[in-house]
Amino acid sequence: MHMELKHLLAVGMAATIGIGALSARTWTSADGSKKFEGELKVFDKDGGKVTIIKRNGRSMTFDITKLSEGDQTFLNENAAGDAAAGGAENVQEALKAQKVGSKLSKRGILEKIDGKKFAKYELTKAPEFYIVYYSASW
Amino acid sequence: MKQYKEDVADNPIVELIHVSLDQDEKAAEAWAAKESFPWPTVTMGKMKKSGLEAYSPRGIPNYKLIDKDGNVVAEGKGAVFQKVKELKKTEA
Numbered sequence: 007m008h009m010e011l012k013h014l015l016a017v018g019m020a021a022t023i024g025i026g027a028l029s030a031r032t033w034t035s036a037d038g039s040k041k042f043e044g045e046l047k048v049f050d051k052d053g054g055k056v057t058i059i060k061r062n063g064r065s066m067t068f069d070i071t072k073l074s075e076g077d078q079t080f081l082n083e084n085a086a087g088d089a090a091a092g093g094a095e096n097v098q099e100a101l102k103a104q105k106v107g108s109k110l111s112k113r114g115i116l117e118k119i120d121g122k123k124f125a126k127y128e129l130t131k132a133p134e135f136y137i138v139y140y141s142a143s144w
Numbered sequence: 145m146k147q148y149k150e151d152v153a154d155n156p157i158v159e160l161i162h163v164s165l166d167q168d169e170k171a172a173e174a175w176a177a178k179e180s181f182p183w184p185t186v187t188m189g190k191m192k193k194s195g196l197e198a199y200s201p202r203g204i205p206n207y208k209l210i211d212k213d214g215n216v217v218a219e220g221k222g223a224v225f226q227k228v229k230e231l232k233k234t235e236a
Contacts, residue, residue: 047156048156050154050156053154055154055156057156057157065157067155067156067157104212104213105195105212105213105214106195106210106211106212106213106214107212109193109194109195110161110186110194110195112193114190115186115190115193115194116161116184116185116186116194117184117185117186117187118181118183118184118185119173119176119177119180119181119185121177122173122174122177123173123177124173124176124185124187127184129159129184131156131159132212133155133156133157133158133159133212134157134158134211134212134231135157135158135159135209135210135211135212135217135228135231136158136159136160136161136209136210136211136212137152137158137159137160137161137207137208137209137224137228138160138161138163138196138199138207138208138209138210139160139161139162139163139183139205139206139207140163140165140200140201140204140205140206140207140208141162141163141164141165141204141205141206142164142165142166142172142204143164143166143171143172143174143175144166144171
């Protein structure tokens with residue numbers, strides 16, 4: 007029993023390290039003149055955009071063509087699959103850490119029109135800013 | 145709707161939340177369906193739980209730009225979308 011627990015802990019730690027190693031890395035600009043460390047937040051493979059959180063906490067979104075070939079290969083080969091596997095879960099975790107997002111992500115708060123009826127809706131991104139539009143039909 | 149598509153829909157750092165102040169939720173639903181609103185909505189009955197009641201404006205329609213920590217960054221349609229455009233440039 008004790009050995010099983012140790013084995014489970016070891017497997018859990020390895021999985022966590024693996025995700026961390028995939029997300030945080032040193033990125034290089036396309037011309038190789040600049041390097042910076044940051045954690046991958048969002049990779050939109052279809053749109054060719056990437057959002058990276060720098061070590062100072064500031065997020066940057068830009069076209070992946072601004073990154074080196076190596077970084078682009080890394081994103082296309084590794085990060086797309088990672089995002090697909092854990093993207094939705096990561097968004098919910100990020101929202102929970104926000105003052106605004108934590109309330110909006112509670113079940114049943116948000117709805118979106120689906121045909122003629124409102125349907126329950128969950129945010130698909132954890133934005134830094136929210137435009138709140140107050141209005142009424144009258 | 146045009147500004148939403150241009151500045152918000154594919155912008156990973158900004159989301160638009162519509163707060164409907166219709167007392168009648170069926171009226172809010174009918175309006176959203178008629179206009180095919182592409183954004184998420186908070187209906188009036190859920191406004192308090194959403195945390196957005198604290199930012200209620202004096203009159204409508206009204207736009208506020210709030211950061212993830214709950215600070216109001218801009219108010220009014222023009223100021224809000226101008227700020228969003230600035231943020232997009234900063235992020236690019």
